[in-house]
Amino acid sequence: MLELGDRTLPPPRGRASRRRAATRLIAVGEQAEVVAAAAVAAGMPAAAVAQAADADRAAELAVPLLGPGTVVLVKGAAGSDSTGRAAPAA
Numbered sequence: 001m002l003e004l005g006d007r008t009l010p011p012p013r014g015r016a017s018r019r020r021a022a023t024r025l026i027a028v029g030e031q032a033e034v035v036a037a038a039a040v041a042a043g044m045p046a047a048a049v050a051q052a053a054d055a056d057r058a059a060e061l062a063v064p065l066l067g068p069g070t071v072v073l074v075k076g077a078a079g080s081d082s083t084g085r086a087a088p089a090a
Contacts, residue, residue, distance in 0.1 A: 022044070024048050024050075024065055025039050026050045026051070026061050026062055027049070027052070028051075028053075028055060029052075029054070032051040033051060036049045036050070
Protein backbone atom coordinates (compact mmCIF):
# COMPACT_ATOMS: atom_id res chain seq x y z
CA MET A 1 0.00 0.00 0.00
CA LEU A 2 2.31 2.64 -1.32
CA GLU A 3 0.00 5.50 -0.39
CA LEU A 4 0.64 4.81 3.32
CA GLY A 5 4.39 5.25 3.02
CA ASP A 6 6.29 4.07 6.09
CA ARG A 7 2.97 3.51 7.92
CA THR A 8 2.12 0.58 5.68
CA LEU A 9 1.30 -2.73 7.35
CA PRO A 10 3.44 -5.82 6.86
CA PRO A 11 2.64 -7.70 3.63
CA PRO A 12 -0.37 -10.04 3.69
CA ARG A 13 0.38 -13.53 4.87
CA GLY A 14 -1.59 -15.29 2.12
CA ARG A 15 -4.43 -16.51 4.33
CA ALA A 16 -7.04 -14.25 2.74
CA SER A 17 -6.34 -15.74 -0.69
CA ARG A 18 -6.78 -19.27 0.63
CA ARG A 19 -9.89 -18.43 2.66
CA ARG A 20 -11.60 -17.01 -0.40
CA ALA A 21 -10.82 -20.17 -2.38
CA ALA A 22 -8.57 -18.46 -4.90
CA THR A 23 -7.14 -21.02 -7.27
CA ARG A 24 -4.37 -18.85 -8.73
CA LEU A 25 -2.22 -15.98 -7.50
CA ILE A 26 -0.07 -13.61 -9.51
CA ALA A 27 1.86 -11.47 -7.06
CA VAL A 28 3.14 -8.23 -8.57
CA GLY A 29 5.82 -5.73 -7.64
CA GLU A 30 8.36 -5.26 -4.89
CA GLN A 31 6.54 -7.49 -2.39
CA ALA A 32 5.68 -10.25 -4.90
CA GLU A 33 8.15 -12.75 -3.47
CA VAL A 34 6.89 -12.25 0.09
CA VAL A 35 3.22 -12.48 -0.92
CA ALA A 36 3.82 -15.56 -3.09
CA ALA A 37 5.74 -17.35 -0.32
CA ALA A 38 3.01 -16.53 2.19
CA ALA A 39 0.32 -17.95 -0.09
CA VAL A 40 2.26 -21.19 -0.50
CA ALA A 41 2.87 -21.36 3.27
CA ALA A 42 -0.89 -20.94 3.78
CA GLY A 43 -1.58 -23.95 1.58
CA MET A 44 -1.86 -22.70 -1.99
CA PRO A 45 -0.06 -25.08 -4.36
CA ALA A 46 3.25 -23.62 -5.54
CA ALA A 47 2.31 -24.41 -9.15
CA ALA A 48 -0.68 -22.05 -8.79
CA VAL A 49 1.46 -19.10 -7.70
CA ALA A 50 3.39 -16.80 -10.03
CA GLN A 51 5.34 -13.59 -9.62
CA ALA A 52 5.55 -10.61 -11.94
CA ALA A 53 7.72 -7.52 -11.77
CA ASP A 54 5.04 -5.27 -13.22
CA ALA A 55 1.45 -5.07 -14.45
CA ASP A 56 2.36 -5.83 -18.06
CA ARG A 57 4.03 -9.12 -17.09
CA ALA A 58 1.13 -9.96 -14.76
CA ALA A 59 -1.28 -9.53 -17.68
CA GLU A 60 0.87 -11.82 -19.85
CA LEU A 61 0.74 -14.48 -17.14
CA ALA A 62 -3.01 -14.06 -16.57
CA VAL A 63 -4.33 -14.17 -20.14
CA PRO A 64 -3.73 -17.93 -20.68
CA LEU A 65 -5.62 -18.65 -17.43
CA LEU A 66 -8.80 -16.88 -18.56
CA GLY A 67 -11.86 -18.70 -19.80
CA PRO A 68 -15.64 -18.72 -19.55
CA GLY A 69 -16.73 -18.08 -15.98
CA THR A 70 -13.30 -16.88 -14.84
CA VAL A 71 -13.45 -14.15 -12.23
CA VAL A 72 -10.43 -11.89 -11.84
CA LEU A 73 -9.75 -9.47 -9.01
CA VAL A 74 -7.32 -6.72 -9.93
CA LYS A 75 -6.03 -4.67 -7.02
CA GLY A 76 -3.56 -1.87 -7.49
CA ALA A 77 -2.01 0.63 -5.13
CA ALA A 78 -2.04 4.37 -5.64
CA GLY A 79 1.39 5.26 -6.96
CA SER A 80 2.06 1.87 -8.50
CA ASP A 81 2.50 1.40 -12.23
CA SER A 82 -0.72 -0.61 -12.41
CA THR A 83 -3.16 1.98 -11.10
CA GLY A 84 -5.88 2.71 -13.63
CA ARG A 85 -4.81 0.06 -16.15
CA ALA A 86 -6.13 -3.35 -17.01
CA ALA A 87 -5.36 -6.02 -19.57
CA PRO A 88 -7.43 -6.00 -22.76
CA ALA A 89 -10.35 -8.41 -22.93
CA ALA A 90 -9.33 -11.81 -24.23
